[in-house]
Amino acid sequence: MTYSKMGIAMVTGASAGIGAIYADRLARRGYDLILVARSQERLDEVARRIAGSTNCNVSTVAADLNDKADLGRIETLLGADPAITMLVNNAGIGGVAPLLESDVNKMQAMIELNITALTRLTYAAARAFVARGGGTIINISSAVAIAPEILNGVYGATKAFVLAFSLSLHKELADKKLRIQVVLPGAIATNFWDVSGGSLDDLPSKAIMQSDDLVDAALAGLDQGELVTIPSLPDVADWHAYEAARQKLIPNLSLNTSPARYGIAVAA
Numbered sequence: 001m002t003y004s005k006m007g008i009a010m011v012t013g014a015s016a017g018i019g020a021i022y023a024d025r026l027a028r029r030g031y032d033l034i035l036v037a038r039s040q041e042r043l044d045e046v047a048r049r050i051a052g053s054t055n056c057n058v059s060t061v062a063a064d065l066n067d068k069a070d071l072g073r074i075e076t077l078l079g080a081d082p083a084i085t086m087l088v089n090n091a092g093i094g095g096v097a098p099l100l101e102s103d104v105n106k107m108q109a110m111i112e113l114n115i116t117a118l119t120r121l122t123y124a125a126a127r128a129f130v131a132r133g134g135g136t137i138i139n140i141s142s143a144v145a146i147a148p149e150i151l152n153g154v155y156g157a158t159k160a161f162v163l164a165f166s167l168s169l170h171k172e173l174a175d176k177k178l179r180i181q182v183v184l185p186g187a188i189a190t191n192f193w194d195v196s197g198g199s200l201d202d203l204p205s206k207a208i209m210q211s212d213d214l215v216d217a218a219l220a221g222l223d224q225g226e227l228v229t230i231p232s233l234p235d236v237a238d239w240h241a242y243e244a245a246r247q248k249l250i251p252n253l254s255l256n257t258s259p260a261r262y263g264i265a266v267a268a
């Protein structure tokens, strides 16, 4: 068996949707693959398809990232296999129901998958990649990270976590050759909508992107060196203006006085 010079990309949530397309595209770019999701049957199907159309080595690990022991196995694997050079943190679930109509236990499970599992896998990968002299982590966030009013609020908040965490990772670890990209897709035509209790039929077709187009645009953004990629945003200057406004706030977010509008007398 020969091994890829690009190394191995681990893709979570690779049995369907966006993750399965990442797996396909990364294989075509020369990566070997480790595909992770709960359904062994669907993973095998994706692996067979990719192995049949590329030269890459594909292995699969059935794991429920909401299960502590399964998650621990994947963390261990990231640390143990020196050939792993990329992690795509894609596994995630969403919701569309407003707070008063959503089940708090389901919200907790969403937080555990979208935040806790992603965080633990990132720790494992970041430590390993820095020790190995470099690597890439792609975090799949969402447009709702900056528009939490659109879908279920807990879902939006989990994706805002992914965006904030990624910005911080980039600041802390870019000089250690850890490449971070965070991707903010809009509505994508996948099973996500059935799982979250929503329907793509409620959206105008011009708001829905196919997962192939999403992943191809996101990987083009990676090639262009983007930290934040918003695959459907027509004018990237709009993101840069948003980011510049955020940066402008930073020096004034922690000061020893409150401004005149709050009417607090300044001590003599």
Ligand SMILES: NC(=O)C1=CN([C@@H]2O[C@H](COP(=O)(O)OP(=O)(O)OC[C@H]3O[C@@H](n4cnc5c(N)ncnc54)[C@H](OP(=O)(O)O)[C@@H]3O)[C@@H](O)[C@H]2O)C=CC1
Binding pocket: 012, 013, 014, 015, 016, 017, 018, 019, 036, 037, 038, 039, 040, 042, 063, 064, 065, 066, 090, 091, 092, 093, 094, 113, 140, 141, 142, 143, 184, 185, 186, 187, 188, 189, 190, 191, 192, 193, 195
């Ligand atoms: N579709 C959309 O409109 C958008 C999606 N996203 C994000 O993209 C990512 C992928 O979603 P998408 O492809 O659309 O959705 P899909 O439902 O099509 O795919 C989700 C994937 O995650 C896996 N998965 C779900 N739960 C677990 C778990 N507990 N442990 C391990 N794997 C799990 C599923 O496999 P299995 O069931 O076999 O475990 C599947 O492979 C998510 O993070 C989502 O939030 C972001 C913006 C838009």
Ligand SMILES: CC(=O)[C@H](N)C(=O)O
Binding pocket: 094, 142, 143, 144, 151, 185, 186, 187, 188, 192
């Ligand atoms: C922005 C969207 O519509 C999307 N479904 C998401 O997961 O955030």
